[in-house]
Amino acid sequence: MxxxxxxxxxxxxxxxxxxxxxxxxxxxxxxxxxxxxxxxxxxxxxxxxxxxxxxxxxxxxxxxxxxxxxxxxxxxxxxxxxxxxxxxxxxxxxxxxxxxxxxxxxxxxxxxxxxxxxxxxxxxxxxxxxxGGGRTSLYPCGRESEIEAVERMCAQGIEGAAQRAGAAGTGESERTAALGALLGTLGVLDQGLRTQAYLIDNQITAADVELWVALVQLDTVHRHHLDADAVRRIAGHPALWAYARRLAAHPAFGAHLDLDGVNRRHHARCQGLEAAGSAVQILDWATHSTPGTDTEAQVGKV
Incomplete structure (x- = not known):
């Protein structure tokens, strides 16, 4: 190959x-x-x-x-x-x-x-x-385009926009535009989750996995490079963060959330400057996550 x-x-x-x-x-x-x-x-x-x-x-x-x-x-x-x-x-x-x-x-x-x-x-x-064996349908028939749309929103409207909003060396207007794009995306998602538990078909799909991981990254990584006011505005989407908290309590989600590992990986790789938003945590992930086996203790294990 x-x-x-x-x-x-x-x-x-x-x-x-x-x-x-x-x-x-x-x-x-x-x-x-x-x-x-x-x-x-x-x-x-x-x-x-x-x-x-x-x-x-x-x-x-x-x-x-x-x-x-x-x-x-x-x-x-x-x-x-x-x-x-x-x-x-x-x-x-x-x-x-x-x-x-x-x-x-x-x-x-x-x-x-x-x-x-x-x-x-x-x-x-x-x-x-x-x-999958029929245990759960993460890609429901006929909903592929909706899942792909969520993937694009996460990649561009959350991950990409958050990186631009917190990037060092960029102009104020560019950071403001990026933050606006991020808040706009979060607003759309928050609005939809006010009336339904999950993004598609009222069941957990690949779209929920994608969004949850993007929200984890937003609060545990990107937040550290944003100012405090920006983080408070990001946190001002109650339905969205309640959804993130609810999924964190699901064993398939929360058991894999290695907060210490995320922090160490970020600090080992990141070259950006820490901002005031670092002190404004959105969710207490450790409290809401389902306890799982320590990932570091599982290194190398089947």
Whole structure:
């Protein structure tokens, strides 16, 4: 399997260069190359990373502990290039003369000892479509376009806007415009959640996983680079944050929330300046989250 050069997802307030990414997919039968077989595949991820958190929550919602084991990685990568030494053998087996960082998340094939995919959205979709077994429908039939719309809102209207609003070295007008875009997106979502428990079909879907992770990042990462007034305005969406609190109490969500890991990962990677908003926490995530096994204690475990 070859590696295709694609841009990696940049972390908050830090840019990374292009790195090889793997975009294999799990299919329905042997003709697809990677077909769905229980315990053939393995996830390697850190819930302190947004992609890793999305995948971990999805994995738990689908009940895939036996069908697709997980190896948890440290919150902060142990290699100078930002990669994980534990993933180096997989990368080297999957790409000839690979010299780049061994990044997570990874979906690997235990049969071949190679990487199937490092693309978080593809991994989430393939797990849901081919291993869900009817336990829960994270992608309800006919609602794909709505889920994709939520994904865009989260990526552009929350994550992207929050990064621009808190970026150092940008002009006041640009930061104001970015904050306006962020507040506008939160307002739309808050309005919808005033009359329904979840975003689509009144059930938990992939859209809820996407939004919840974006809200976690907003309060635990992006808030530190915004001024106090901006954070108070962000917090002024009661239905939205009540929804985030409610999902945090769900075992599939809250059990994977590694607050200490998120904090250490952020401080290890972030190059931005801390602002007054750092002192204005929106949710007490530790209080509302379902207790789970300490992720750091699970590092390297199946």
């Amino acid at each position: 070859s590696a295709t050069p694609l841009a990696a997802h940049p972390s908050a307030h830090q840019s990374v260069g292009p790195v090889p990414a793997f975009r294999g997919r799990i299919g329905r039968d042997a003709r697809s190359g990677h077909y769905a077989v229980p315990r053939r595949y393995r996830l390697h991820l850190s819930p302190a990373d947004p992609d890793g958190l999305r995948i971990a929550v999805t994995h738990s919602l689908l009940g895939l502990d036996r069908a697709c084991p997980v190896t948890f990685l440290p919150a902060v990568p142990d290699c100078p290039d930002g990669g994980h030494s534990a993933l180096r053998p997989l990368y080297e087996a999957s790409a000839h003369h690979y010299t780049g960082p061994a990044l997570a998340p990874v979906l690997s094939d235990d049969w071949s000892g190679r990487i199937v995919s490092t693309h978080g959205p593809d991994i989430v979709r393939d797990l849901a479509r081919h291993f």
